[in-house]
Amino acid sequence: DGGGVESLDYEVIENFAYREEQAQRGTGLAAVFINIAVENFAGWKFSMTFDIIQKSYIAGFFVYVLINLALVYSSVYIITQFAPAAAGSGIPEIKGYLNGVDTHGILLFRTLIGKIFGSIGSVGGGLALGKEGPLVHTGACIASLLGQGHLAVAIFAAKVAKIVVGVAIFAAKIAKNWQSELANHTDCRFIASVPLKLCLLFLGGSTKYHLNSRWFQVFKSDRDRRDLVTCGCAAGVAAAFRAPVGGVLFALEEVTSWWRSQLMWRVFFTSAVVAVVVRAAMGWCKSGKCGHFGSGGFIIWDISDGQEDYSFAELFPMAIIGVIGGLLGALFNQLTLYITTWRRNHLHKKGNRVKIIEACLVSILTSSISFGLPLLKKCSPCPDSDPASGIECPRPPGMYGNYVNFFCSKDKEYNDLATIFFNTQDDAIRNLFSAKTINEYSSQSLLTFLVMFYALAVVTFGTAVPAGQFVPGIMIGSTYGRLVGMFVVKYYRKLNIEEGTYALLGAASFLGGSMRMTVSLCVIMVEISNNLKFLPLIMLVLLISKAVGDAFNEGIYEEQAQLRGIPLLESRPKYEMRNMTAKEACGSGRVVSFPRVVKVSDVLSILRSNKHNGFPVIDHTRSGEPLVIGLVLRSHLLVILQSKVDFQHSPLPSDSRGGGRSIRHDSSEFAKPVSSKGIRIDDIHLSSDDLEMYIDLAPFLNPSPYIVPEDMSLTKVYNLFRQLGLRHLFVVPRPSRVLGLITRKDLLIED
Amino acid sequence: DGGGVESLDYEVIENFAYREEQAQRGTGLAAVFINIAVENFAGWKFSMTFDIIQKSYIAGFFVYVLINLALVYSSVYIITQFAPAAAGSGIPEIKGYLNGVDTHGILLFRTLIGKIFGSIGSVGGGLALGKEGPLVHTGACIASLLGQGHLAVAIFAAKVAKIVVGVAIFAAKIAKNWQSELANHTDCRFIASVPLKLCLLFLGGSTKYHLNSRWFQVFKSDRDRRDLVTCGCAAGVAAAFRAPVGGVLFALEEVTSWWRSQLMWRVFFTSAVVAVVVRAAMGWCKSGKCGHFGSGGFIIWDISDGQEDYSFAELFPMAIIGVIGGLLGALFNQLTLYITTWRRNHLHKKGNRVKIIEACLVSILTSSISFGLPLLKKCSPCPDSDPASGIECPRPPGMYGNYVNFFCSKDKEYNDLATIFFNTQDDAIRNLFSAKTINEYSSQSLLTFLVMFYALAVVTFGTAVPAGQFVPGIMIGSTYGRLVGMFVVKYYRKLNIEEGTYALLGAASFLGGSMRMTVSLCVIMVEISNNLKFLPLIMLVLLISKAVGDAFNEGIYEEQAQLRGIPLLESRPKYEMRNMTAKEACGSGRVVSFPRVVKVSDVLSILRSNKHNGFPVIDHTRSGEPLVIGLVLRSHLLVILQSKVDFQHSPLPSDSRGGGRSIRHDSSEFAKPVSSKGIRIDDIHLSSDDLEMYIDLAPFLNPSPYIVPEDMSLTKVYNLFRQLGLRHLFVVPRPSRVLGLITRKDLLIED
Ligand SMILES: Nc1ncnc2c1ncn2[C@@H]1O[C@H](COP(=O)(O)OP(=O)(O)OP(=O)(O)O)[C@@H](O)[C@H]1O
Ligand SMILES: Nc1ncnc2c1ncn2[C@@H]1O[C@H](COP(=O)(O)OP(=O)(O)OP(=O)(O)O)[C@@H](O)[C@H]1O
Ligand SMILES: [Mg+2]
Ligand SMILES: [Mg+2]
Structure with missing residues (x-):
């Protein structure tokens, strides 16, 4: 019977209970207010990425593998023992929730905790997955929990959070001593969830008739919760990508099934506050309090200093990127569908132990490949560049920037595979998007990375850890995008082309080919790259990749929802229904x-x-x-x-x-x-x-x-x-x- | 009985007629196809703005007034005699159409023609109104007409259009000889309407089940037309502001009442094609074929080279801008409401003659003020700037750029009031938004302009010509925004502030205070200014101005709809309805x-x-x-x-x-x-x-x-x-x- 799936009830039941509710206006005002003041704990997101560079590569390898393994183990342990509903990205479940079906446990407090700490482990552990999907789920959980106004829960959560943060920081310090360089990449985004509280405040306040009654009302029915969860999703995306408008559109295009125009204003409000708060956090981080995070700025992968203009001759290779994105995206959906089905039917039935072992094996595999492959790659000599351009080569590993020195014998050499593979995902993407670094990567390295990472992403998908598909998608897409860019640079000599532009388009195309979103992806891509000039190009690429992908199968979220037995009602009736009564x-x-x-x-x-x-x-x-x-x-x-x-x-x-x-x-x-x-x-x-x-x-x-x-x-x-x-x-x-x-x-x- | 207003019927009537339709698949394929190939005429938009600078100012004044008068007269004549439904912005009517009420004649072919040529006259005639609203209406008309597939109409229209364009060009040439400098500012955007045809194609094609039946189906029911009109609105905004995502959001937030997720994809597709085509038109224009237009680029008012960053100290003056925007916007709505009511009840009842005289008087008033006031203003000496910055002072009038020389006795002087007042609206806004021109304007000039233009905009609103409120709103808003910016520059000396940033925020705040849109305005503002860094600021300002405005009255489109007897059903029921059966x-x-x-x-x-x-x-x-x-x-x-x-x-x-x-x-x-x-x-x-x-x-x-x-x-x-x-x-x-x-x-x- 759908495996724990049950319909939600959005109907207004006009019996006495409802009418009583109307009369009990204004109660619980104080409770929710204190609640709001306390629930600062939520939405924390640490992606502790350990950039390990050793004097001894073998010891370094083992340390690297072991730390990753420990992180992944902690993640999968939390998930299997404590919060099974927190596995995966959570977006299909939230989509289902907003479509009217409740997956058991999806918005519980323990799921929230599991999601937060689980994704710290899985992302920090270097698996080929992202944290953006889980953040959306986290946002929805927080919103829903806020809506319940359980003070006790909030206080308890704050305490738990404090303890866990303490432990995490302690663990980080120990790890620091172990390794030659460790940078704990604290995201600071937890502050971004503060606005959710404001959204809550606002959800009541803006309507004309309910100014008094709903301002501090506790949200109890499915109907009220629906709006809050939508708000939460938008806040999640807004915080994850620092893309407020993208968040609004994501909530609108991908997750909600019912859209009321009041919701626009509320969701927008949430996102606006998220944007301002994220900006504040960024300012705070610039003073160096967040470790590696400071240099990020409000735009994650800024390419506004890249290519200035583009010509019509480039539209053809761009269209090709769109087609590749559609094909690879559809293939990704299909492969993950097979693997997930197989996992459900054979592996995960055998209990939690198998899930844990599986995740650990994937972790060891990922660590070995990402550490081992760059070792096999021969280093390249640094390009001759004038020092005025500000590009340094080689750089010490574990820092921002391109041209990483890894296992290179000579002094003026860098390892291009390590630059993208043996790096945090954020930095790898930044390096792939980077302008003024033409010919940094050999096509052989990019191809190797593409194949290996694609395979890893497919295998990792569906393990029992919190996992998002955005960042892996961007990694895959930008790799083949950059590959195409290299050919374009080669063949259209006269044009002023940056390979980074093609990497961006590649990323858009793969996400479009896999997730089949259009407007929201387009806006998110523009917001993360800060280059409005490429908007038409991104649109073009997305249209092509979505159309190509649609020719093969459904979007990844729909497929996963189907697989998990979440019966989504599509927005339009099936054709056969015309002839039925x-x-x-x-x-x-x-x-x-x-x-x-x-x-x-x-x-x-x-x-x-x-x-x-x-x-x-x-x-x-x-x-x-x-x-x-x-x-x-x-x-x-x-x-x-x-x-x-x-x-x-x-x-x-x-x-x-x-x-x-x-x-x-x-x-x-x-x-x-x-x-x-x-x-x-x-x-x-x-x-x-x-x-x-x-x-x-x-x-x-x-x-x-x-x-x-x-x-x-x-x-x-x-x-x-x-x-x-x-x-x-x-x-x-x-x-x-x-x-x-x-x-x-x-x-x-x-x- | 609502004055010619009637409900639309979006119901699927499942009687024989409907079932027959299902059977007659694929007919009309050829017809629509040729239709598409021919209907290139649509969406033309000339804003012929005559920058007149004379050796003799008195003669110049008369020429200026007369040309404006002639243009306005032609516009009001077309409207009153030929297409009464084309008066005003048309957005309230389209909103009503998509809400389910039909205003008589709103989507007819004659309305389309009247709208296009009427707004050429009214905008070209220098009235304090814009062309963006009419473009939205135009887009909707074209979409609806395309949906009807009347080949004959299309061919006729193409012929009419050719003739009229010929006449227009001829007239322009004559005018050129008359005046010392004339630049016919041809918008080239007509090409932008080509994608509408593609949208039409696509509207049928993307759905799974109808691949054969609807691909070239002729759209006959209200229900089909609804989608097309929504598409058309988005295309209108996308073409007007070169803001494709803004167009999608505008259609979604402001005009539609029913939103289906398939529509998102279709509207997005239309906008994407508009974006690519506009880009193509821009490229074509760069080679100088469109007169003044070429230097515009894809971004209308690019301020990406402006202020780099902002500090928290600036949030306070920005909030003040938001409040001012809310107040002035609400006041604008209220004043126009009174004036329109008065016009309807007293003036326009007396027939077309009164309407024509009224418009002509407004034209003469506008011309006199915009020519006369700068004459009274004393010129200021040019600032000492290094030639490397590329800022020239003074410039000859009638060209791009700041520091216009108008009635200045000395050589190195410019007239700051003429720079904004005696200029095309596009250029005036560009000058107000411009960076690196601190202290160009005296606060006295800005205040004069603000008061005069605000008054003119209020008086002009409601005359029987096609009129949009976007551009006047941006003018008003950016003026007081820049005023606030001047104070900020004065008081926060240490910060790196550009007055142009404040002008942009001012524009956003006034539009927010008057139209009460949020997400779409925000995206449109970002897209027209190409500075993503200010997104959070724009959001903030919009939220404040909308909230302040909402405290006083409804948005301008709702008020106008009410005034015109268009019974819009709001998205949420009234509170009293709870107790009624x-x-x-x-x-x-x-x-x-x-x-x-x-x-x-x-x-x-x-x-x-x-x-x-x-x-x-x-x-x-x-x-x-x-x-x-x-x-x-x-x-x-x-x-x-x-x-x-x-x-x-x-x-x-x-x-x-x-x-x-x-x-x-x-x-x-x-x-x-x-x-x-x-x-x-x-x-x-x-x-x-x-x-x-x-x-x-x-x-x-x-x-x-x-x-x-x-x-x-x-x-x-x-x-x-x-x-x-x-x-x-x-x-x-x-x-x-x-x-x-x-x-x-x-x-x-x-x-
Ligand atoms: N009271 C009832 N009497 C007879 N048949 C019913 C009744 N309620 C539901 N059914 C039928 O039983 C089937 C399943 O019903 P059920 O109530 O489990 O709904 P459901 O689709 O599973 O949704 P939910 O998530 O609410 O359980 C449906 O085909 C429905 O037509
Ligand atoms: N067949 C009918 N018999 C009796 N009363 C009706 C009938 N149809 C409508 N009414 C009532 O008459 C009033 C106005 O009806 P009318 O049909 O003019 O609808 P309307 O709201 O003006 O919409 P429309 O734009 O479709 O005319 C409504 O209050 C409605 O309840
Ligand atoms: Mg059931
Ligand atoms: Mg009636």
Whole structure:
């Protein structure tokens, strides 16, 4: 049954509980406020990358392998033992969440913690994966948790975070002594999550009518959480790439399924604050407090000093890059699909031990290749460059810049493979994007790197560690992009061409070919490279690579979602649905329904007899005709059964006492907990007296679920279901009368 | 009744006509293809700005005033006599169209022509208005016309366009002889509309299931047109600002009401092609074929060589700019609202003559002020600058650059007011944004310009000419922005500050305060200025100005829409709707309905007796109970009445002959013409024999309109109506049975 996947309920249930909520305005104000002040812990992201350069290469190799292994082991251990939902990138799950299906545990606190520390391990451990996907998931988790307003959780988290940071710093210092040079590459981006709190504040504040009621309201329903999670995703991307507009567009294009125009403004607000805060963090880092991080600036891979202009002759090689990107991207999706399927069916079934061993083996393999291959490569002599250009050659390894000296015998030599392979991912990409370094790389080195890294990325994908696909994608893409760039430089001699430009386009093309995003990728690429002049080129390349990729398979997130059993509803109905009616779709099985007043024992037996989550409630009119009075949810029935306060002795409706009813239940009892199964039916224990009593369901039902006539075509039903984000829809007989028509005029009510 | 406003019908009507359409795949392939090849004419935009500098200032003044007057007169004449729907910016109307209401004539061919030539006149005539709004409207018109595939129209248009261009060029040459210097500032952007055709091609092609059927399909329903118009808007902005991503976001944030994720990709595609084509046009223009235009480049107002960095101390004056923007923007909206209301109620009622006189008076006023005020201003001495900086002072007027010599007695002097006031808008903005020109403007000149231009912009708004608010907004905003910048330069002496940066922020803030867009404005501002580093600042300023503006009134487009009686449905329901039910909303009036088989005379009399546009059709089951079998539209009934082929003698349903029925009607007969009233009831003439016959409505009705139970709250009804873009909704009694439940599982049909 979908493996722990369950639908979310975005419907506004207009029963008493909802109306109570409306009345309890302004409560919890103080609680959320303190919450906000404390939850600074969140979103921490350390990518501790150990640039090891030894006097003894063999000892260095072992240290390198072991440190990587230790980091990866810690990551996979955390994931397997503590937070299984934190494995992978998390974007397919978040996409599913926003499409209306809940993957178990995806937004829990432990998942957040697992994700943060797991990706420190996996990225720090040098695996061929990135941290951007996990950051999106992290953002969504934080947003969702903030929405719950659990003060205790926040305080606990802050404490845990402090301890863990302490341990991490201690470990880093020890590692420093071990190695000749160690730079702990602290990202400082954790500050970037502060704005999420502001988003939360804002989510309430900007709407006209709710200025008082929602400002500090605690978000309890799936519907409220949906907006917060969208905000969180945007904040994640904005913080990861320092690309605020890209974050907004990513949330809009890739993750959300329902977009309301108010959301634009809120998501934008979150991103804007993220941008300002990231900028502040950058300023702070410039003073050297963040180790290697300082020189990054607000733009990650700035190429604004690169190629000035481009000519039409270049469009052809660029189109080729687009095609390559489409092909390699589609191949990547297909290979990872096969491997992940195989892993699920054979490897991961055998338990956590196998997962741990697998991750460790991948780590050793990755370390060996990235350390060993550059050793085999012969060094190249440094180019003759005037010192005014500011390019130094060779540079000591473990520092910014190109022309790394690694295992070179002569003085004026550098190792081009080490420059990209034996380096942090950020630096490797910066080196690949770099301008004014024509002919730095031999095509042989680039090809070697491309093949090896591609293979590693495919193998690494799907191991039980948090893993993003953005950075590996950029690595792969920029490598073949630069390769093409080398040929262009060779053949179009007269043009002023930088290989780095082609590397950028290559990166865009691979991401486009694999993820199939367009606008958001385009904006993200521009924002990370700070060169608006290439916008049309990036667009062109993305269009081609997406079109080529679409010819083969679906985007990586859709494929992964399918694989994980997350049933995403696409935005458009399938073609076959035109010829089906609603009645045909819901099958011919008997509808399981409840009468208005129902015996407790009947409720229990009906709930046990099936797995449905919603049931129609049927009453009778005075004249004895049946009448559908609403929909009751399994989860609400379970709450009623557990609390027992609504049981009554009489089998008659309790209309007369309706006033008192609402007092018996706190509205929060019906509030659905985030990503948890809620009460299970086996947890309910009722005495035989209880079983003989009755429940009047009237106050608990959703009195007006959406309905469709039986012969409406499934296309229209689909649109209704998908656009409104429903969970249940009643198929009813054709009506016998029309009581009125609603047109635009009826809905134009003036304030 | 809303003044010619009528709802659009986005519903898929699943009757025979629709199913026929499905069968007639691939027809019209050739037609659309030729259409595409020929419709090159569209989107032309000349802003012929006459930079007049005379030896005799008095003669010059008269020439200047007269040329402006002639241009404005031609514009207002075209609008009043030929295309009244082309007045104003058109964005509120397009917004309304995409929200589901049709303003009469808004997408007609004559409106397109009127818009293009009208805005040539109004912008060329030096009025305080812009051409960007009209370009958006133009884009939408072209898209909609392309969607109709009328070959004849296209060929005719191409011919008309050629002739008019010829005349325009001829006129320009004559004007050249008249004046000492004339530069016809041809925009070349007309080429930018080529991609619209490609968008059209693409609109069909990318969807999986329709690869054959829709590739060259002619777009006939409101639903198809909706996507095309959205595409057109994005293309308009992309071409106007050379801001492709900004175009996508503008379409998304400001104009559309329904956003489907496929649309993103299509709109993006259109914009991408626009970007590439604009780039091509720029390259072509560089060789000097477009007069003044060549030096523009792909970025309109490039400030990438400006300020490098900013410090936190600057955030305070920037916040102040945001506040000023919010205040002035809101004031602008309020003033224009009053003036437009007054115009509508007093001035424009009196007929076209008054409109023409009004526009001419405004033109004379504008010309006099922009020529006269700089004359009164004393010239300033040129700054001492090293020649290496490339800044020349003074420059001859009518050319690019700052430090214009206008009515200066000495040699080394310039007139700072003339530099911005007596100049084309593009150049004025470039001068305001310019870096390395600190202290070019005296605060007195800037203030004078600000006050005068603001007043002119308010007065000009609402005259019967095509008018955009973007460029005037940028002018106003950058003026006070630069003013604030001057103070900042004065008080924060140590910082490396450029006044131009503040001008850019000022422009953003005014647009934000008036139009209340966020993401799209932000991206547009970055794209026109090519400085990504200021993105966080622009975001900040926009957030503040929008928030401040929202405290006073609504955005300018919403206010104008309201004023013009375009009933926009906001994206969220009003708060009062929570306590209303569907039944209450649609009132207690008797529902006007039809039986299945109805007498022709009854149809006529019912249609005459009311103004409703949709009617339920009621049949009877075998057992004699009534049954609602669908909804029939007034427009379809009128088609049936006019064609008469469906009349029958028998008052019985014509089930047996159902097969033959579909042949009688070409599906195109029911296709709704764009923006036209269709058949009027008075046009139908029936003989008395005809009146005695019957019509079986069954084949013509929409068999399954959406239904809501009578006691559903209006909030939910609103969501359904708004999200699905409906026109009619049946309110029905509560159902007596539930035949089935539709859940996510039922909708997950595999191919
Ligand atoms: N009360 C009911 N009576 C009869 N059939 C039902 C009822 N509720 C659902 N069904 C049918 O049972 C099937 C699965 O129902 P189920 O309630 O598990 O929904 P689901 O798609 O799995 O979504 P969810 O995630 O909410 O469980 C569907 O085909 C649906 O038509
Ligand atoms: N067939 C009908 N019988 C009775 N009342 C109707 C009928 N159709 C519409 N109405 C009511 O008449 C009012 C106006 O109807 P009308 O059909 O003019 O719609 P509208 O809102 O103006 O939209 P449109 O632009 O489609 O005309 C609405 O309040 C609606 O409830
Ligand atoms: Mg289920
Ligand atoms: Mg009407």
